Amino acid sequence: MGDRYAKLEPATLWDRLRERTRSALACGALLSIETQQCFMEDGGMRFLVRSVSSLRRKARREDDRGADFNPFLPPEPELTLGAIGGNHLGVLNKFNVLEHHLLIVTRQFKHQETLLDRDDFLALQLALQGIDGLGFYNGGAAAGASQNHKHLQLVPLPLTPDGPDLPLEAVLAGVEEGPVPALPFAHAFRRLPTDLWQRPEAAGYIHLIYREMLEQLGIAEVERAGEPRQSAPYNLLLRRGWMLLVPRRQEHFEGISVNALGFAGSLFVRTPQELERVARTGPLRILAGVAGI
Template sequence: MSDSLLQQAQRITQSALKCGALLPVGTVIETVVEAPFTFQLRTLSSLHYKENDQRIRQAANHSANPFKPYDPQLYVGDIGAGHICLLNKFNVIENHLLLVTREFEPQTSLLSPADFKAALLGLSEVDGLIFFNGGREAGASQPHKHLQLIPITPSDLPLAEQLNRFSEQPESNPHLPFNQAGIQLPTDITEDIEAGSLWLYRRYLTLLDYLRISHTQGQAEAAYNLLLCRNSLMLVPRSAESFASVSFNALAFCGALLVKNATQANALKAAGIANALSSAT
C-alpha cells in the first residue's frame, strides 16, 4: 500500500460511511477513578439508543461469518501473506481495524508466528494496541480468528501507568487488580518483523504456561485475552465472560469498558470496576 495503514483506513472509512457499510456505535465516555486506578466507561448514547443497541447485537451475531466472504467496502489491504485488514463494521473507536486470517481458523486456535507477524506489521505503522479475545468466555464475538488493532497510543490507555510496569521476564504484574502475566518488549521489536514475530510467539507460549492455560493440538483449552503494544505483551486468563450482565473483552483489561445503559454502569461502579475485573479472571 502506498499510503500508511492508518491513512488507508481513514480513506476507506470515508467511502464506507457514505455507502452505509460502516455503522459506528455512538457512546458517551465517563472517567471513573478508583484510586490508584482510572477507568474509562463508555455507555451507549441515548441518542439513537435502539440503533446503537441493535448494532452491538449484530456485532455479536454468530449465525454467519462476516469475514468469509468479507465486505469489500470494508477492505483496507493485505497485511502479511496470511491476513487481511478490514475496518470493524460496528466500530466504537474510530479507525478500529481487524487483522483476519485469510483462510478460516477457529478463534480458539493458538496464535501463530504468522499472527504475530501481522500484528507487528500493524504496530510498525500504527502506534496503537493489538488485542485478541481467545474464546467466547473472553468476549470473542466471531468464531473466525482475528486480532484487532486500535490506534490509541499506549500512554493514553486508562491503566497506562500500571501496564507499563512489566519486566524483561515473564511474570505477573502486582500493580494490576486482576490475574494476568506479561513481559516487557525489546525497544526494537518492530525493526525486524520476522525475528520479532518469533520472539513474541515464544513468549506468548511461555505466558500461557505461566498462567497454566493448557494447549494441545493447536488449541487453547481455556479462554484468555491478549493485549500487545510496542512496549509490552500481556495475557489475562478468563474464568467468566461477564459481571452483572456486562461483557468484558480484552479492552476491559486496559481499563476501557463498554456498557449498554446507566443501570449497567451503576452496577459496575457500585461493585467496583477493579473488583469486577478481578472476578472475571
C-alpha cells in the same frame, strides 16, 4: 493469477485506514456506534467507561443474520483495506465504537480458539509498525470474542483525546516482568524492547513469549477438529513496549460484557443501570470477577 487484495505496507497503513474509514462511512457500510463517556478512578488507573446506547440495535442486526453467518468469508469489500502479510486481511470493524478500529482476519477459516501462530504475530507486527496502537486478541467467547473466525484487533491510541493514551499504563511503570502489583487478578506481563517491532525476528520472538505466558498461566495446547487450540479462554494485549496475557473464566460480570479492552482500562456498558453497577462495584473488581481459570 494475482492477488485480488492490494498489499498493505506499514508506511502507508495509517493513511489507507483513514481513507477506507471515510469511504465506508460515506456509503453506509461502516455503522459506528454512538457513545457517551466518563472516567472512573480505581487502583491508580483512570478507567474510560463508555455508555453504548445502540448496542441493542447491533445485537438485533446480528441475530437477524443467523448464528452461522461469517462476516469474514468474504469480508465486505467496502470495509476491506487489503492484505497484511501472506495470510491475513485488514478489515474495518463494521460496528465500531472506537474510531479506526482495525480487524486482522485470517484469509481462510480458523477457529478463534486456535492458538496464535507466527503468521498471526507477523501480521500484527506489520500493523504496529504503521500504527502506534494497542493490539489485542479475545481468545474465545468467554473472553469476549463475538466471532468464531480467527481475528486479531488493533485500535490507534489514545483511546480518547480527553484521557491517557491507555489507562493500564499508569500501573505498569517500573515493572519489567512478572505480576503487576496493582492488578488483582491472574496475569502474565513482559516488557519488550521498543524497537523490537522493526526487527525481522520480532514475530517469532513474540510468539515464543506468548507460548511461555500460556504455559505460565496453565493454558495448554489441546487438539480439536485437527487444530491446536487453547484449553481455556484468555485475553492478550500488546503495545510496542509490552505484552499482557489474562486468563478468563467468564465473559460477563453481572451482565456487563468484558473483552481485552477492559483490561486495558476501557469498559463498555449498554444501560444506565450497568453504568451505575460499574460505579458501585469498581472497575478492578469487575475485571477480577471475570479473570482467572
